[in-house]
Amino acid sequence: MSCLHIKNLKVSFSTPLGLLKAVDGVSLDHVDGETLALVGETGCGKSVIARSVMGILPDNAVLEGEIYYEEQNLLKMSEGELAVIRGKEIGIVFQNPSLALNPVHSIGRQIAEPLIVHDRMKKKEALLRAVKLLEKMRFEEAEKHSRMFPFQFSGGMNQRVLIAASVVADPKLLIADEPTKGLDAALKARIVEELEIVKRFNGTSILLITHDFDLAEKLSDRIAIMYAGEILEISPLKDFFSQQMHPYSQALLKSLPDRGFVPIPGASPSMLNPPEGCKFHPRCPFMREICTRRRPSLVKIGGREVRCVIYT
C-alpha cells in the first residue's frame, strides 16, 4: 500500500522573466513505512515537491497533476481540510530551523502545540508529553531545556526541536527538507539518530530531501535522483551504491570528495528555458544525437527506474 502517491506533478512559477518550471512531471510512490531519499543539486525542485505536498507554495505557483495521500487528492482540498491533515497525518521539518521556530514562545510550548490544537490535550499534560519526547530523543536536561527559548539554542538543537514538534502528534509521514543543512558532523549524527528513533518507535514513513549522500545512505531504503525538475533514477539503496544507472547519478557520485572529486562539466541548466530533449545531454559523457531531440521516459528495469536512452 502506498501512503503518498504523486502522479505527474508539474509546478511552475510565473516570474517577470517568464514561466519557471520548477517541477516537470514527477511521479513518485512512497510505500508505507519506508524512507525515500530525494537527492539532487540545489535548485532542482526538491523542496518545491515538499511544499506542494503540504500546500504551502507561494501565491504565484501553478500546480498540475495529482498528489494522493491515502486515496485523497491533496491538491483538490480546501485550506480547512488540509489543516486537519497537516501536522496530524503529514509533518514537515524545514531547513533553517532557527527561523522556523517562533522566537516568543518557549521550546516546550512549541513542541506541545500540535497536541493542544489537534488532540485537544490540556496544556500541562501536553507539556509533560513534550518533555518526555525530548527525553526519548536523548535531549540532555529535557525538563530545563523545554523552558528555554529558540534564541538560546544552537541551530542543531533547534533542528532537533523542530523534528520533535513535527512528530509529537505522531504523523504517518514525515517530510524532512534538508534537515542537516548547515550543521557540523557531530550535530548531523544527532539528527540521524533522532530520525532513526522516529522511524523505529513510531513506524513513520520519511520523505528525506537532501543533497547529502551520506545522510541518504544512513537513513533511506530507496533513493531518487532529481535533476532540473525531473526524476532521473529511482533505485533501492544497496543497488544504487553498487551500480548507478543514469550517467548523471554516476557523475554526481564521482564528484564527491571521497569518491574521486571529479566535477561534472558545464553548469546546471536554466529552469526558465531548459535544454530540448534530455535535460542532462549538454553535460552528459554518453550523449548521442537522439538525446538532443527526444526526452526519454522513465523505464522500469528490475526494481529500478531510470530515464535514459541507453536503457531503451
Place this chain on the structure above:
Amino acid sequence: MRLKPFFNRRGIIKEKISLNKFGLILFSFFTLTAVFALHLAPYDPWERFEPYASPNRYHLLGTNDIGNDILSELIHGSRVSLLVGLGTASIATLLGLIIGLVSGYFKGIVDELLMGITDIFLMIPRIPLIIILAAFLRPSFWIIMLVLGLIWWTTTARVVRSKTLQIREMSFVTSSRSLGFKNSYIIVSDIIPHLFQVLSTKFMLTTASAMISEASLSFLGLGDPSMKSWGMMINFAFQRGGFINEMWWWYAAPGICITMCVLSIVSLSFSFEREEQKVIAGM
C-alpha cells in the same frame, strides 16, 4: 515627534535610562493621583469657599470664581483627562488591531476593502468633525471619547497591517501552517505577540494626543461642563477673569499638568520604541 532627534543622538544609553525613569515616575505620579483622587484632594472640588482667593495656607492654589479649591479641582481633573486619553486609546487600538490584522493576514480583496475604508477615515478632519458633533450632540465626555476612538484607529490599522504582512511571510508562520494550525490560532499565537511593541507605542501616542484634543475641545468650550477636566479649568480661567486679573496659578497649573502628563507618556512610548529597535538591531 519633534523630540525624536534629541533622543537619537549618540550616547543613547545614558539618555534612555534617564528618560525612561523620568517618564515612568511622572506617569505613575499622575496615575496614582487619579486613582487616589478622593483621598489626596484636600476638599470636594464642588465645595464653595471665598471666590478669587490667592494661594494661601488653606488653599494652596487659591480658589476660582465660584470659590472651588483649585488644587482639589486639579487632582480630580486628572481622572477625567486620563480617562478620556486611555479610553480613546483603548477603542482606537482595539479597532486598529482588528482591522489591520484581518487586512494584513488575509490580503486580497479583504485588504483592498479595509484599506480603502481606512483611507476614507484618514481624510476626515478630526477636530472640525468633533466640533460639529459637539454642537449637535449633548456635550458629554463619553461622546468625546467614543468619537475620538472611532476615528483615530486609522494609523494603528496601517501600522498593524504592514507589520502583519511582514510577519505572516516568516518561516515560523509557514511552519505553524504545516503543523496544521488554523488561521485563528496562528493569528493569536504567532502574530499578535509580535505586534505588542508596535501596539504599546501606538497606544501611548494615541493616549497623549487624545488628552491634548480633549483639552483643546474643552478650552474651546465644547467639553463637558459637568466634568472638571484640565482643559475645562483653563477654559473657565480664561472666561471668568483669571487671565485678566493675572491669577496665573488658576490657568498655569492645569496647563503644566497637561504638558507634563503628555510628555511623560510620549517619552515612555519613545523608550518602548527604542527597545524594539534595539531588539531588531540585535537580531
